[in-house]
Amino acid sequence: MRDDEQTQDSTGSPEEETGDSNQNGTQLEQRLAEEQQKAEEYLDLLRQTQADFINYRRRIKQEQDEVRTAAQIAVLQQILPVLDDFGRALEAAPPDLVDHPWVQGLLLVAKRLAATLNQLGIQQVGKAGEAFNPHKYEAVATEARSDVPPGTVLTVTRPGYAYRERIIRPAQVVVSNQNE
Numbered sequence: 001m002r003d004d005e006q007t008q009d010s011t012g013s014p015e016e017e018t019g020d021s022n023q024n025g026t027q028l029e030q031r032l033a034e035e036q037q038k039a040e041e042y043l044d045l046l047r048q049t050q051a052d053f054i055n056y057r058r059r060i061k062q063e064q065d066e067v068r069t070a071a072q073i074a075v076l077q078q079i080l081p082v083l084d085d086f087g088r089a090l091e092a093a094p095p096d097l098v099d100h101p102w103v104q105g106l107l108l109v110a111k112r113l114a115a116t117l118n119q120l121g122i123q124q125v126g127k128a129g130e131a132f133n134p135h136k137y138e139a140v141a142t143e144a145r146s147d148v149p150p151g152t153v154l155t156v157t158r159p160g161y162a163y164r165e166r167i168i169r170p171a172q173v174v175v176s177n178q179n180e
Contacts, residue, residue: 124160125170137173151175
């Protein structure tokens with residue numbers, strides 16, 4: 001065998017080289033597609049993990065807000081009886097002492113307390129003349145009246161309170177019913 005024949009046999013024919021490069025190219029494309037698929041899977045996993053974390057933070061914040069609200073309501077429920085007693089004491093002040101500086105001081109304290117509760121988002125619930133709402137009111141008595149529609153709040157015997165649209169304590173009221 002001659003040297004030029006031997007060289008040609010060792011390098012292979014041009015058709016074989018093209019087949020090998022096509023096969024290598026196909027393998028590379030296949031590997032590239034597999035790696036791109038893995039990258040997409042990892043990216044999807046990352047997106048899902050991020051979404052889970054955002055939901056987790058939102059849920060924790062909501063739970064913290066609920067715990068804070070429950071604690072504020074618990075404190076307020078302890079204060080409400082004192083507030084009721086204070087209101088009854090002011091209502092029972094003798095008419096001849098209403099202009100006395102001491103009674104005027106108590107009235108200022110009551111106004112300041114009401115303003116503070118309002119700033120905290122606590123509203124007093126219960127007004128005479130409103131329609132009875134069982135979510136806001138607790139009927140303690142009924143009275144037959146023909147001058148007002150049935151189910152109208154006539155008097156408030158104990159005010160109720162709400163915190164951020166949530167009833168803490170319903171107002172105790174006297175409600176009108178049909179005159180029979």
